[in-house]
Amino acid sequence: MKFFVDTADVAAIAELNDLGMVDGVTTNPSIILKSGRNILEVTKEICSIVSGPVSAEVVATKADEMIAEGRKLAEIAPNITVKVPLTWDGLRACKVLSGEGRMVNVTLCFSANQALIAAKAGATFISPFVGRLDDINMDGMELISDIRQIYDNYGFDTQILAASIRTVNHITQCALVGADVITAPPSVIKALANHPLTDAGLAQFEKDWAKTGQKIL
Ligand code: E4P
Numbered sequence: 001m002k003f004f005v006d007t008a009d010v011a012a013i014a015e016l017n018d019l020g021m022v023d024g025v026t027t028n029p030s031i032i033l034k035s036g037r038n039i040l041e042v043t044k045e046i047c048s049i050v051s052g053p054v055s056a057e058v059v060a061t062k063a064d065e066m067i068a069e070g071r072k073l074a075e076i077a078p079n080i081t082v083k084v085p086l087t088w089d090g091l092r093a094c095k096v097l098s099g100e101g102r103m104v105n106v107t108l109c110f111s112a113n114q115a116l117i118a119a120k121a122g123a124t125f126i127s128p129f130v131g132r133l134d135d136i137n138m139d140g141m142e143l144i145s146d147i148r149q150i151y152d153n154y155g156f157d158t159q160i161l162a163a164s165i166r167t168v169n170h171i172t173q174c175a176l177v178g179a180d181v182i183t184a185p186p187s188v189i190k191a192l193a194n195h196p197l198t199d200a201g202l203a204q205f206e207k208d209w210a211k212t213g214q215k216i217l
Pocket of ligand 1: 006027107127129131132163165
């Protein structure tokens with residue numbers, strides 16, 4: 001399973017990238033706002049760090065304008081993935097941009113039917129939002145599982161990019177049901193290493209090692 005980082009925090013991306021944890025990056029208008037940076041500049045900087053797909057989202061609502069924005073964003077670097085919303089205009093833009101050989105991430109997916117039509121429109125990635133479904137008392141992971149089955153039934157090669165990942169348990173469940181990619185904030189990816197028994201075990205080893213009076217270096 002690939003790990004994308006859901007942030008425009010360049011320092012956090014670089015830190016995780018050094019550990020080999022970054023297969024790509026996703027951004028959206030809210031993430032750009034949080035970064036306080038210009039979209040073109042910060043996206044270019046991210047692309048200079050990460051060689052995998054970097055999603056940059058269009059903000060127009062009409063297909064023609066989305067296509068023009070997508071082409072401009074794609075000029076930033078060869079690994080730009082143009083992110084479009086799951087509307088009919090977004091799907092039109094997806095069809096045109098993917099037909100030009102560009103990677104397209106169709107975002108704001110909340111149903112299996114939406115995922116089905118995104119695949120038919122040539123999406124490289126579909127982004128179902130797990131956490132936002134859980135927020136309204138629906139089952140985000142059930143959606144990932146349904147999309148997996150539908151894509152496998154018909155051999156669609158659109159990759160399932162599980163988004164709106166809020167917890168480490170979401171990541172475990174995504175791995176179990178076969179999401180191709182998860183995108184999560186740096187804090188959630190870093191929390192994957194945490195376990196209280198690891199902390200307790202390490203504390204005990206440190207205590208006992210001190211009693212030996214030995215040194216390795
Ligand atoms: C995905 O591409 C989105 O940027 C993101 O995962 C949304 O997450 P949120 O629901 O926590 O804002």
